[in-house]
Amino acid sequence: MLRWIVFIVVYLVMGFYALQALKTVTRFPYVYYAFMGLSLLVIGNFVYQFTIGEEAGRVLSRPKSYAFGFLLAMITFKIITIGFLFSEDLFRFLAASYQKFFGGSGEFSLPTRRRFLSLMAMGIAAIPFGALLYGMYRGKYNFQVLKYEMEFDDLPEAFDGYQITQISDVHSGSFDNREKIEYAIDLINKQQSDAIFFTGDMVNNKTDEMKPWADLFSRLKAPDGIYSILGNHDYGDYIPWDTPELKRQNLEELKQLQRDMGFDLLLNESRYLQKGSEQLALIGVENWGRGGFKKAGDLDKATAGVRSEDFKILLSHDPSHWEDVVIHHPYHFHLTLSGHTHGMQFGIEIPGWVKWSPVKWRYKYWAGIYEELGQFINVNRGFGFLGYPGRVGIWPEITVITLKRKSSVAAA
Template sequence: MLRWIIFVALYTALGFYALQALRTVTRFPWVYFTYMGISLIVLLNFIYHFTWGEDAGRVLSRPKSYAFGFLLTIIVFNLITVIFLFSEDLFRFLTSVYHKLFGGNKELTFPERRRFLSMIAMGIAAIPFGALLYGMYRGKYNFQVLKYKMEFDDLPDAFDGFQITQISDVHSGSFDNRKKIEYAIDLINKQQSNVILFTGDMVNNKAEEMEPWKETFARLEAKDGKFSILGNHDYGDYVDWETPELKSKNLEDLKVLQREIGFDLLLNESRYLSKGDDKIALVGVENWGRGGFKKAGDLSKAAEAIAKDDFKILMSHDPSHWEDVVISDDYHYHLTLSGHTHGMQFGIEIPGWVKWSPIKWRYKYWAGIYEEMGQFINVNRGFGFLGYPGRVGIWPEISVITLKKKSLT
């Protein structure tokens, strides 16, 4: 209860401070009351869904996601406005003190707040405010196909030109637009890749979230197969299950569901992909994550049936596994495919110029292709979304990777 009181007090203080900017910019009372009404509705909606609502526990349902998204939008707008106002108020205070001490003023009088600064503050705050709303309305389904060509000295000849489509972090429990998802499935099939590799987090919490989308995802097509692994959300660890048996059944249901969709689920195991006399090893580990995430992945077990000199592609959900374990392993894993970070669903990317997201402060490898010790990883930005029900700047990704034999000349 205390944390809610503190939160409401801080939210109210931010809102009251930001209201001063509105009062400086406009004299129409209806503007103030509209602002206060929206802020109050957003706050009450958030409190309801996270305390008394149907899914008030740890499960992050769709209504809770939207409650959080709208609250975040209001807080960001208020916070940026307040930063500007506080800077101006500090200047006003120092000016008043100076005039009282050295200017002969008998009283401490504050200069009026300057209207143009309030307008600038609200104008700047409106940019992330609008971006966050756009991200919830359209950005979350702004699917991008990112294509990479990767060259390797020891790629088997028959696999020169072999094409992989990688998707990750579906989070089907967050979907709310069937036409957009069907469009994305068609977009994946349009790539006509040899294989489709899914690198974990099919659901947010429960296997049942995927049931309405099973037939849609079953339409995925690849010439040489579809393969998958589990991510941290697939184990049901974020649900307060009534019994351990229910949790175990949920995981088994998800495994069955993935196979019904047509995925060959790799649980710390491997497969060979063959073309004529040539082959490459596809290795899939269960989730292994740093910082409190499940460590069910067992790289040694997964690689038991392959040879050290095989050309190897590893599927591992969390890129921290690659950083902490894979690149220093005795086996050389030519290419690792991961996801998990979502690129935080927020950032700025201008190819060749800027690539930034706050997630970089937690994950060194958070989006795109990286190389260490002659080994590569692609961190997919994710197909779906979780928490904030949108995306800003970091769009949902379909990775298409073409393997090429490096020329000797």
């Protein structure tokens, strides 16, 4: 209870301080009241959703996610506005102190706030505020198809030009628009890839979250199959269960649901994709993550039936597995496909110019293709969303990779 009281008091103080910018910009009282009313509505809804309105058995229900999203937008607006106001107030205080002690007046009188600075503060604060709202309204379903060609010296000739589609981090428990998900499924099929790979986090917590969407994902088609692995959220570790048996049952139901949808779920296993007399090895591990995340992935077990000379594609949900284990393994894994980071669902990307997200402070490999020790990884930015119910700058991703044999490229 104490933390809620402290949080609300701090939030209200921030609101009162930010209100001073409005009072400098306009003299219409209804603007002040509208700002205060909106601010109170946002904090009231947030407190309600996370206390007496909390939905049992879920970490973040849709109402809670939206309550968090609106609060994040409002706090961002206030913090930026306050940053400008505090800087000016510091200057006003120093100016008044100088006037009192060295100006000869003997009085301490603060200069009035400058209207231009308040306007600039609110204008700048409105940019991330609007972006966060847009991310909740449109950005979360702004699906992008990212296409890459990747060249390998030892790719089997029969797989020259082989195309794969990767999706990751569906988080079906967060979906709220069937039409948009149907569009995304059609967009995946439109790529006409030879194989589709899903790299984990089908749900937020429970198998039931996926059931309303299973018929849509069952429409995915690829000549050589659809292959999947588990992510950290698929194990149901982030909610309480009445008994361990219910938790185990939930996981088994999710495994069966994926199979019913036509997914070949790899649980520390491997498969061979065949083209004529040539093949490549597809390996899928369970989740393995650094920093307290579940470590069920067993790379040695998964590669038990794989030869060292095989061309290998590895599906592993968390890119920290690639950094800590995969690239140092005795086997050479030509291409690893991961997800997990979501690109934090927030950042700035201008191809060829800027690629930034706060998630880079936690994950060295957080979005796109990287190379280490002659091995490659693609970190998919995610299909769905979790927590903040939107995306800003880091859009939901469908990755299409065409494998090329380097000698054939040179000959062309």
